[in-house]
């Protein structure tokens with residue numbers, strides 16, 4: 001079930017993020033960068049995000065198995081992470097479309113994101129196109145190479161993907 005995140009979800013959101021990075025990104029980045037990426041968020045980071053932004057979780061048997069985060073002020077998709085046992089089942093795309101729908105309901109017409117290299121094909125298949133390749137030194141908050149991508153969103157998505165989602 002897709003739902004808005006609660007503060008109490010923060011520890012599971014963090015664990016989902018770490019597991020997804022280690023499983024999906026390790027072939028694309030050096031080990032040190034993977035560990036920097038994993039440790040660049042805390043549960044408290046998500047308390048703030050849940051209060052101030054839009055954070056959705058996929059809940060299976062009362063456990064968080066995936067999440068996504070939209071900053072509606074900047075029209076930026078800040079995260080989509082799916083735990084490894086649940087990958088390639090359409091959950092990431094479902095979360096992405098739901099975030100797009102919620103953005104559309106707020107009048108946003110285009111979304112931008114910074115795709116890690118392992119996720120470029122996922123976003124490309126979802127309709128996102130590269131706008132600028134950015135390479136910069138590794139920092140605790142980001143990996144060394146990402147691809148900025150952008151997608152025009154349609155209001156139709158809002159009707160389709162938020163039918164069962166309570167805000």
Ligand SMILES: CC(C)(COP(=O)(O)OP(=O)(O)OC[C@H]1O[C@@H](n2cnc3c(N)ncnc32)[C@H](O)[C@@H]1OP(=O)(O)O)[C@@H](O)C(=O)NCCC(=O)NCCS
Pocket residue numbers: 020021024025079080081082083086087088089090091092093094114115116118119121122123125
């Ligand atoms: C990227 C990620 C969110 C995808 O989630 P997912 O639930 O596995 O993706 P979906 O099942 O919704 O995939 C939809 C389509 O995207 C494409 N896709 C997804 N993952 C892919 C991959 N690793 N390689 C190539 N194509 C991929 C496929 O076309 C897929 O359809 P298919 O399975 O029928 O072929 C997930 O792999 C993840 O959490 N990665 C680590 C964290 C991360 O990098 N997040 C993005 C930060 S920018």
